[in-house]
Amino acid sequence: xxxxxxxxxxxxxxxxxxxxxxxxxxxxxxxxxxxxxxxxxxxxxxxxxxxxxxxxxxxxxxxxxxxxxxxxxxxxxxxxxxxxxxxxxxxxxxxxxxxxxxxxxxxxxxxxxxxxxxxxxxxxxxxxxxxxxxxxxxxxxxxxxxxxxxxxxxxxxxxxxxxxxxxxxxxxxxxxxxxxxxxxxxxxxxxxxxxxxxxxxxxxxxxxxxxxxxxxxxxxxxxxxxxxxxxxxxxxxxxxxxxxxxxxxxxxxxxxxxxxxxxxxxxxxxxxxxxxxxxxxxxxxxxxxxxxxxxxxxxxxxxxxxxxxxxxxxxxxxxxxxxxxxxxxxxxxxxxxxxxxxxxxxxxxxxxxxxxxxxxxxxxxxxxxxxxxxxxxxxxxxxxxxxxxxxxxxxxxxxxxxxxxxxxxxxxxxxxxxxxxxxxxxxxxxxxxxxxxxxxxxxxxxxxxxxxxxxxxxxxxxxxxxxxxxxxxxxxxxxxxxx
Amino acid sequence: xxxxxxxxxxxxxxxxxxxxxxxxxxxxxxxxxxxxxxxxxxxxxxxxxxxxxxxxxxxxxxxxxxxxxxxxxxxxxxxxxxxxxxxxxxxxxxxxxxxxxxxxxxxxxxxxxxxxxxxxxxxxxxxxxxxxxxxxxxxxxxxxxxxxxxxxxxxxxxxxxxxxxxxxxxxxxxxxxxxxxxxxxxxxxxxxxxxxxxxxxxxxxxxxxxxxxx
Numbered sequence: 103x104x105x106x107x108x109x110x111x112x113x114x115x116x117x118x119x120x121x122x123x124x125x126x127x128x129x130x131x132x133x134x135x136x137x138x139x140x141x142x143x144x145x146x147x148x149x150x151x152x153x154x155x156x157x158x159x160x161x162x163x164x165x166x167x168x169x170x171x172x173x174x175x176x177x178x179x180x181x182x183x184x185x186x187x188x189x190x191x192x193x194x195x196x197x198x199x200x201x202x203x204x205x206x207x208x209x210x211x212x213x214x215x216x217x218x219x220x221x222x223x224x225x226x227x228x229x230x231x232x233x234x235x236x237x238x239x240x241x242x243x244x245x246x247x248x249x250x251x252x253x254x255x256x257x258x259x260x261x262x263x264x265x266x267x268x269x270x271x272x273x274x275x276x277x278x279x280x281x282x283x284x285x286x287x288x289x290x291x292x293x294x295x296x297x298x299x300x301x302x303x304x305x306x307x308x309x310x311x312x313x314x315x316x317x318x319x320x321x322x323x324x325x326x327x328x329x330x331x332x333x334x335x336x337x338x339x340x341x342x343x344x345x346x347x348x349x350x351x352x353x354x355x356x357x358x359x360x361x362x363x364x365x366x367x368x369x370x371x372x373x374x375x376x377x378x379x380x381x382x383x384x385x386x387x388x389x390x391x392x393x394x395x396x397x398x399x400x401x402x403x404x405x406x407x408x409x410x411x412x413x414x415x416x417x418x419x420x421x422x423x424x425x426x427x428x429x430x431x432x433x434x435x436x437x438x439x440x441x442x443x444x445x446x447x448x449x450x451x452x453x454x455x456x457x458x459x460x461x462x463x464x465x466x467x468x469x470x471x472x473x474x475x476x477x478x479x480x481x482x483x484x485x486x487x488x489x490x491x492x493x494x495x496x497x498x499x500x501x502x503x504x505x506x507x508x509x510x511x512x513x514x515x516x517x518x519x520x521x522x523x524x525x526x527x528x529x530x531x532x533x534x535x536x537x538x539x540x541x542x543x544x545x546x547x548x549x550x551x552x553x554x555x556x557x558x559x560x561x562x563x564x565x566x567x568x569x570x571x572x573x574x575x576x577x578x579x580x581x582x583x584x585x
Numbered sequence: 586x587x588x589x590x591x592x593x594x595x596x597x598x599x600x601x602x603x604x605x606x607x608x609x610x611x612x613x614x615x616x617x618x619x620x621x622x623x624x625x626x627x628x629x630x631x632x633x634x635x636x637x638x639x640x641x642x643x644x645x646x647x648x649x650x651x652x653x654x655x656x657x658x659x660x661x662x663x664x665x666x667x668x669x670x671x672x673x674x675x676x677x678x679x680x681x682x683x684x685x686x687x688x689x690x691x692x693x694x695x696x697x698x699x700x701x702x703x704x705x706x707x708x709x710x711x712x713x714x715x716x717x718x719x720x721x722x723x724x725x726x727x728x729x730x731x732x733x734x735x736x737x738x739x740x741x742x743x744x745x746x747x748x749x750x751x752x753x754x755x756x757x758x759x760x761x762x763x764x765x766x767x768x769x770x771x772x773x774x775x776x777x778x779x780x781x782x783x784x785x786x787x788x789x790x791x792x793x794x795x796x797x798x799x
Contacts, residue, residue, distance in 0.1 A: 366677075367650075367677045367678060370677030370697075370698040370699060371606045371608070371609055371677065371698070372608070373698065373699040374606075374609050374612070374613075374675075374677075374698040374699040374700065375606070375608040375609045375611070375612040376612075376699070377612075377699040377700070377701070378609070378612035378613050378615065378616040378699070378700070378702070378705075379611075379612040379615060379616075381616055381701075381702040382612065382615035382616040382618075382619045383615075385616070385619035385620060385702075386615075386619050389619070400615065403608065403611065403612065406608075407608055410608075450605070450652050451605075451650035451651065451652070452650070453652050453653060453655075
């Protein structure tokens with residue numbers, strides 16, 4: 103088998119593999135256009151290699167004429183995506199240059215297909231067979247250059263200028279690594295191809311065209327850089343996930359702490375009643391004139407208060423258990439009522455006026471019940487905190503549920519201090535997290551946001567005219583869930 | 586050492602329980618009643634304030650966190666009205682700053698729920714004996730005032746000089762009357778005030794507001 107065929111086919115195969123790889127990356131991260139562009143470049147480089155092989159081995163003038171046209175198209179398809187790759191990759195590069203290059207090349211392509219002998223030649227007189235240094239013969243055309251080829255030469259020079267400029271700027275912007283690998287990689291191989299090809303055309307260097315290898319090198323450079331970035335971003339993602347998990351745990355611990363305080367206070371009441379009742383009964387029994395009925399009443403009260411205490415503990419347990427979240431269909435109104443049961447004592451003690459409005463026929467939502475209750479709990483605790491400031495005179499808190507065709511909505515409004523302007527609009531974002539926040543308020547909201555988004559819902563916060571804040575979240579309702 | 590209450594005082598004393606939890610109120614009422622105390626329970630500070638101001642021997646067992654007026658608010662309110670009824674705080678939220686603040690404002694004790702009967706009854710005893718002291722003082726003062734009210738304006742004038750340490754001769758000079766008349770007034774004052782010496786008159790007068798002339 104001929105060395106030419108083997109070498110150029112391998113080059114094409116390598117380009118194809120990289121093209122497919124980039125295409126896969128693009129499908130995975132479709133928001134990242136660089137993968138699409140690098141993939142296009144690689145596909146075109148594959149085509150170019152195969153076409154070049156055809157040019158080197160054909161002996162028919164007609165075939166040569168057709169192939170060189172397509173080869174020019176392949177080069178166009180390599181260079182233009184590459185230019186835009188650079189444009190996106192180094193965002194500081196000059197856009198007008200990229201546009202000019204694209205335009206020039208497009209005109210070049212037009213000429214390529216209307217002129218009889220492609221953009222490269224105006225006529226091809228004959229095909230000569232020259233020996234390569236390993237002895238194999240390859241085809242070289244002899245003819246007159248198309249004057250329009252100047253267009254391609256100019257845009258090649260522009261590409262050099264463009265990539266050079268982009269590299270330089272990126273270097274100055276402290277992206278030395280990227281600038282070095284991508285910028286100088288592309289520059290080096292374009293210069294190589296740009297020098298080598300005219301020399302072959304002019305018959306000075308007696309080797310086949312080797313444009314394909316230069317392009318393979320360029321595509322490989324791009325791949326190297328993109329792959330190492332993908333790896334790095336994956337590592338970041340893992341780290342981010344770890345941070346999130348950690349935050350989740352902290353938020354949960356925070357919530358647990360807060361709930362425990364509330365529960366401890368609530369537990370004190372039945373415990374006080376139990377202790378005093380028991381001690382009263384003992385005192386009564388010591389007296390001679392003890393009434394049996396009175397002792398029975400006391401014991402009944404003790405039993406009732408004990409049950410009351412265990413209910414309080416049960417509520418806390420079901421609210422904060424750390425078990426695997428199960429997605430289930432449930433009535434949001436009921437879930438909210440349960441959460442409120444836990445807080446009502448606290449609200450009463452803080453003299454908070456609570457109003458509840460539940461829409462009667464709510465469709466069921468499909469989500470993690472406990473998680474949604476945690477969201478409600480978080481939002482209610484925040485609201486309670488914001489109205490418990492001494493400067494707030496009317497302590498009002500309202501919770502309302504409503505539904506439209508697609509979603510159930512929960513609104514929690516308070517008459518408190520409202521959202522500080524510096525946090526408005528960024529309340530739910532991780533980067534706005536104020537770690538120093540004394541009660542982990544920011545953290546709780548980020549977790550709320552995550553939970554709601556997990557179930558395809560959305561959450562928002564706004565200040566209310568006349569004071570206070572409104573937090574609302576919505577959860578989607580899937581068709582056929584009405585009961 | 587806590588002064589022990591005499592039996593009659595304890596019987597007449599009243600313990601007001603103010604807690605928004607009715608079960609707690611009921612249990613505390615039972616405990617205190619079984620200990621021989623008279624109690625009255627209220628579910629809010631406002632309910633208690635609706636009651637006629639109580640001026641007998643008594644004390645408050647007061648929760649802090651309640652709907653409406655809080656326990657500490659009630660204490661401040663009573664202080665502002667010179668109501669001297671002793672306050673025992675009984676709360677589930679026994680945080681130190683609140684406790685210190687309450688004690689500074691004159692609370693007898695700051696107890697946390699659930700409370701043991703020994704601690705509670707000890708605090709109640711202390712509160713009631715302090716209430717009794719205040720009450721005794723008050724009734725003695727009222728007694729002195731009643732005696733003073735029987736004096737004529739002239740006798741009152743003479744008394745003011747006596748308390749100021751003036752001799753009969755000086756008083757006669759100041760008032761432009763005869764020394765014998767002053768002596769007669771003095772006799773009437775000692776009788777009406779039920780005192781055996783000028784020193785005792787002076788001590789009695791120190792319990793009330795009296796202008797002292799020198």
